[in-house]
Amino acid sequence: MIHTQIQIQIDGKNINARKGDNLVDVALDNGIYIPTLCYVRGQPCLGTCRVCAVQVGTATAAACTVPVAHGMVVTVNEPELADQRKALVESLFAEGTHNCPSCEKSGRCDLQAVGYEVGMMVSRFEYRFTPRQKDYGSEHILLERDRCIFCQRCVEFVRDAGSGQKIFSISGRGTTSRIEINVELANKMSAAEVTRAVDLCPVGTIIEKRVGFNEPIGKRKFDIRSIRERALAGDPQ
Numbered sequence: 001m002i003h004t005q006i007q008i009q010i011d012g013k014n015i016n017a018r019k020g021d022n023l024v025d026v027a028l029d030n031g032i033y034i035p036t037l038c039y040v041r042g043q044p045c046l047g048t049c050r051v052c053a054v055q056v057g058t059a060t061a062a063a064c065t066v067p068v069a070h071g072m073v074v075t076v077n078e079p080e081l082a083d084q085r086k087a088l089v090e091s092l093f094a095e096g097t098h099n100c101p102s103c104e105k106s107g108r109c110d111l112q113a114v115g116y117e118v119g120m121m122v123s124r125f126e127y128r129f130t131p132r133q134k135d136y137g138s139e140h141i142l143l144e145r146d147r148c149i150f151c152q153r154c155v156e157f158v159r160d161a162g163s164g165q166k167i168f169s170i171s172g173r174g175t176t177s178r179i180e181i182n183v184e185l186a187n188k189m190s191a192a193e194v195t196r197a198v199d200l201c202p203v204g205t206i207i208e209k210r211v212g213f214n215e216p217i218g219k220r221k222f223d224i225r226s227i228r229e230r231a232l233a234g235d236p237q
């Protein structure tokens with residue numbers, strides 16, 4: 001395949017890129033970090049969280065949904081945009097129940113790490129603490145539903161190895177939405193597949209049963225390096 005080389009500008013910096021590449025990746029490869037939660041590099045974009053809000057030309061757009069095109073002018077680091085991203089993160093904290101100090105995912109949770117990244121101290125929105133029943137039904141996985149941010153990573157990227165069927169789904173609408181698990185398929189997941197699903201979840205909703213604090217707090221990935229540093233270094237998510 002022939003790739004067309006183009007030029008774009010991000011925060012005043014002239015950048016050479018391949019036409020159609022993802023804006024988040026292009027920015028990162030040129031030392032510019034855009035916060036993300038639902039986007040997984042190398043996977044189709046989901047566009048569910050909008051935390052990657054940037055300005056493209058005169059419009060605000062979710063960067064992970066933007067394929068770069070010649071002449072594009074992008075703004076990332078500007079106070080109003082930064083506040084929009086912060087507000088989106090705050091709304092996610094306000095919608096669910098996020099008790100970071102007691103959560104098994106603390107220190108390796110993308111939402112917590114992005115919260116630090118955007119400088120969030122407290123949510124400007126009223127905390128709802130939406131109650132959602134836990135699901136203990138599967139052999140290896142516990143679902144802490146009230147932490148789910150509905151990013152759909154698990155829905156789209158976790159499949160049964162044999163049939164390709166989805167293992168996770170979202171039921172309900174609005175405040176009654178909740179994440180569901182197909183117990184029969186989940187019980188067939190290998191240990192490595194369970195670990196991948198746990199790692200893929202950007203919060204502490206998908207938790208492996210019988211594993212608690214196997215990695216001490218203080219030594220976890222975001223305790224050692226911030227999500228920005230990890231992303232810029234190309235570390236795995």
Ligand code: SF4
Nearest residue numbers: 148149151152154201
């Ligand atoms: S369980 Fe985790 S990965 Fe799945 S939709 Fe909720 S937050 Fe996203």
Ligand code: FES
Nearest residue numbers: 038049050052064
């Ligand atoms: S990271 Fe872009 S919409 Fe979620």
